[in-house]
Amino acid sequence: QENTDPHRTAFLLRKQWTLYSVTPLYKFYNSNLRDYARLLSAFIAAEKQKGLAVEVGVELDLKVAVSSIPDLKGSDRDEAAILVQLSSRSRASPKNSEEKLVWSGCFCCVFGDHLSENVSDDFTYLPLFLVNGAESYTSIVGMWFQKTFDCCFRRLAINPLNLSWMAAMWTGCKVDKTTSAVELVFSVPCLPYPLDISYAIHPEDAKALWDTVQKTPGEITQEEVDVFMDCLYSHFHRHFKIRLSATKLVKVSTAVASAHSDGIIKFLQSKYLTGVLMLLTELAISQIQ
Amino acid sequence: HLTTSLPLPSERDHLRPRIDLIVFMIDIKSKYSFKNVEASLAHLDASFFLGKVCFLVTGVGRVNYCSIEMNAIWKLGEVYCSPVLFCELELEGLRIATAQRLLRMLQICAGHIPGVSALSFGTLMRNSADD
Numbered sequence: 001q002e003n004t005d006p007h008r009t010a011f012l013l014r015k016q017w018t019l020y021s022v023t024p025l026y027k028f029y030n031s032n033l034r035d036y037a038r039l040l041s042a043f044i045a046a047e048k049q050k051g052l053a054v055e056v057g058v059e060l061d062l063k064v065a066v067s068s069i070p071d072l073k074g075s076d077r078d079e080a081a082i083l084v085q086l087s088s089r090s091r092a093s094p095k096n097s098e099e100k101l102v103w104s105g106c107f108c109c110v111f112g113d114h115l116s117e118n119v120s121d122d123f124t125y126l127p128l129f130l131v132n133g134a135e136s137y138t139s140i141v142g143m144w145f146q147k148t149f150d151c152c153f154r155r156l157a158i159n160p161l162n163l164s165w166m167a168a169m170w171t172g173c174k175v176d177k178t179t180s181a182v183e184l185v186f187s188v189p190c191l192p193y194p195l196d197i198s199y200a201i202h203p204e205d206a207k208a209l210w211d212t213v214q215k216t217p218g219e220i221t222q223e224e225v226d227v228f229m230d231c232l233y234s235h236f237h238r239h240f241k242i243r244l245s246a247t248k249l250v251k252v253s254t255a256v257a258s259a260h261s262d263g264i265i266k267f268l269q270s271k272y273l274t275g276v277l278m279l280l281t282e283l284a285i286s287q288i289q
Numbered sequence: 290h291l292t293t294s295l296p297l298p299s300e301r302d303h304l305r306p307r308i309d310l311i312v313f314m315i316d317i318k319s320k321y322s323f324k325n326v327e328a329s330l331a332h333l334d335a336s337f338f339l340g341k342v343c344f345l346v347t348g349v350g351r352v353n354y355c356s357i358e359m360n361a362i363w364k365l366g367e368v369y370c371s372p373v374l375f376c377e378l379e380l381e382g383l384r385i386a387t388a389q390r391l392l393r394m395l396q397i398c399a400g401h402i403p404g405v406s407a408l409s410f411g412t413l414m415r416n417s418a419d420d
Binding site: 159189243248 | 357
């Protein structure tokens with residue numbers, strides 16, 4: 001499936017990433033990455049001067065690195081991913097202290113063929129943006145990219161339909177050591193107080209159920225996802241007399257990955273990284289259009 | 290008259306006035322409401338599907354809360370030859386407009402508008418849905 005060097009993409013695993021959709025970047029060139037890092041660094045310093053300081057107290061030197069990750073893509077038509085990293089070094093003892101990575105942002109496109117159909121050379125198509133780190137840095141970096149490349153960032157929300165799809169898809173994935181349960185979290189509407197219901201299923205039971213539902217290996221239909229979810233809902237109703245189908249599915253956790261409707265993802269298996277990124281790229285593209 | 294599911298209790302059959310229009314409400318945030326409507330449709334006499342049934346889908350303003358697939362809703366409208374209306378109850382303007390629309394449909398179904406019959410809903414509504 002992949003020629004990806006797992007080491008180069010390992011940084012994505014087991015971290016919580018917040019998702020955004022990004023419109024095409026205008027006049028962004030891979031040859032200028034060093035310049036972009038310099039300009040972004042200057043921009044951050046300027047914003048700090050203006051009083052939009054991100055760290056209060058200890059003076060930190062922020063170093064900006066912008067690099068290309070050619071392995072992080074789906075097909076050859078995809079653009080190589082771009083990784084932006086902010087590292088800090090305490091100004092107090094610059095020689096002794098190590099650099100600490102404080103913020104990462106990754107632009108990528110995995111099998112985003114539909115977007116690049118009307119290709120214009122001036123635009124770079126990297127519709128999915130993953131962020132790990134403080135929101136204050138995210139907004140500064142986002143601001144710079146928007147100003148410089150005339151693009152637009154939007155939080156990527158994941159609706160219950162797509163979360164159900166993920167639950168079915170990821171439950172069906174073969175995982176070596178299934179220690180983590182399949183967990184679904186539902187938010188109950190129309191109550192004066194917030195109430196979440198968490199439904200944990202033994203991963204082998206969930207996979208057994210999915211295997212009876214899925215007709216063609218490697219293919220998933222909406223109908224199969226519906227049957228799978230309905231079985232889980234009926235089972236729950238039988239025991240607790242609560243209709244989960246009347247609530248909102250907000251989080252799905254499996255051994256492969258976990259996803260929250262607010263647009264937060266955690267990749268847990270490098271084997272399925274590309275598959276999950278492909279799905280997220282598709283969601284990002286449909287949010288842009 | 291408002292009910293959560295069909296069939297209506299038979300005890301009050303003799304007291305019930307003639308029913309001119311049935312609006313099945315589906316909340317796009319609740320898969321259960323869709324299933325409930327599907328189950329209730331089975332209890333309805335076939336003669337109602339000649340223009341006296343319509344589907345009202347609510348909650349369409351919030352795409353992020355969508356728990357029902359749009360294709361399933363379109364299919365429902367097609368299978369039962371009835372128009373599908375969309376509404377966001379929380380927006381007053383849209384709510385009022387939808388209510389006026391339903392009222393107009395009801396007038397036609399009850400035969401209060403001369404020259405227009407409920408049978409024409411099928412063709413009229415389908416054209417606007419295809420846009």
